[in-house]
Amino acid sequence: MKYGRPLLIVTASLLIGFALALTPAKGGEVATNENQTLSQLLDENRTLGDQVSQLQEKLDEYEKTSAASDTVAAELAEELAAARMEAGLVPLTGPGIRIELDARYVSDAEGSRQAVRALSDGELLRIINELNASGAEAIAINGERIVATSEIRTAGSYININRRATNVPYTIEAVGNPETLSASLMLLGGIKDTFEPFYELKITQVDGLEIPAYSGTLAFYYAQPVATP
Incomplete structure (x- = not known):
C-alpha cells in the first residue's frame, strides 16, 4: 500500500x-x-x-x-x-467548579481539637453523583481522576480512591457548566445545607480547570464482547 x-x-x-x-x-x-x-x-x-x-x-x-x-x-x-x-485516559481542561471540603473541628474540655464528624465514603459518593447528574464531564478528587471503575470506599481511617488512601481535606474539581454544577450543590436540603453543620465547604466557579488523566490501568480479564450473530 x-x-x-x-x-x-x-x-x-x-x-x-x-x-x-x-x-x-x-x-x-x-x-x-x-x-x-x-x-x-x-x-x-x-x-x-x-x-x-x-x-x-x-x-x-x-x-x-x-x-x-x-x-x-x-x-x-x-x-x-x-x-x-x-x-478518562487523557487530561482535560475547561470551565467548572472547585469544591474544597474539610472537617469542621471543635475543642473539647481539655483543649484537644476534634472533628465534629468523620467524612464517609457515602458522603463523597453523594457529591460525585450530584455532579454527574448535573452534567459534569470530568471529575477528580485530590488529583485522582474518577472513571467508571473508580472505587470510593472507607478503609480503616482513610477513604480509598483508585486504590490510594486519602483523607481530609479534599479538593474536588469538575468540568462542566459552572453555574449548573454549583447550583445543584446549593439546592435547599442539598449538599451545602446538609454538609455545612459538620464540614467546611467552599464552592468556587473556575474558568480553566485542569483535570488529570486516569493513572491506573483498564484491563478486562473475564469480560468479553458478545459475539454478533
Whole structure:
C-alpha cells in the first residue's frame, strides 16, 4: 500500500515514454529492421496506449480509494479521541467548579481539637453523583481522576480512591457548566445545607480547570464482547 502509487506512476511514465519512442516520425521514416514492420510497430503502439489507459484508470481508482481511506482514518481517529476522553485516559481542561471540603473541628474540655464528624465514603459518593447528574464531564478528587471503575470506599481511617488512601481535606474539581454544577450543590436540603453543620465547604466557579488523566490501568480479564450473530 505504501509503494502502490509511486510504482503506478513510474510504470505509467515508462509506458508513455515507450509509446512515444515507437510512434512513427512525421516524415514517415521508420527504423529499418528485417524482423520488424510498420504494422508491428503500430500494433505495439496501440497495445502500449491501451496499457497506459488501464494504468491511468488504476491511478484514478487508487486516488479515490486513498482519499476515502484518509477520510475513514480521520473519522476513526476522532472516534478514538472521543473514546479516550470518555474513558478518562487523557487530561482535560475547561470551565467548572472547585469544591474544597474539610472537617469542621471543635475543642473539647481539655483543649484537644476534634472533628465534629468523620467524612464517609457515602458522603463523597453523594457529591460525585450530584455532579454527574448535573452534567459534569470530568471529575477528580485530590488529583485522582474518577472513571467508571473508580472505587470510593472507607478503609480503616482513610477513604480509598483508585486504590490510594486519602483523607481530609479534599479538593474536588469538575468540568462542566459552572453555574449548573454549583447550583445543584446549593439546592435547599442539598449538599451545602446538609454538609455545612459538620464540614467546611467552599464552592468556587473556575474558568480553566485542569483535570488529570486516569493513572491506573483498564484491563478486562473475564469480560468479553458478545459475539454478533
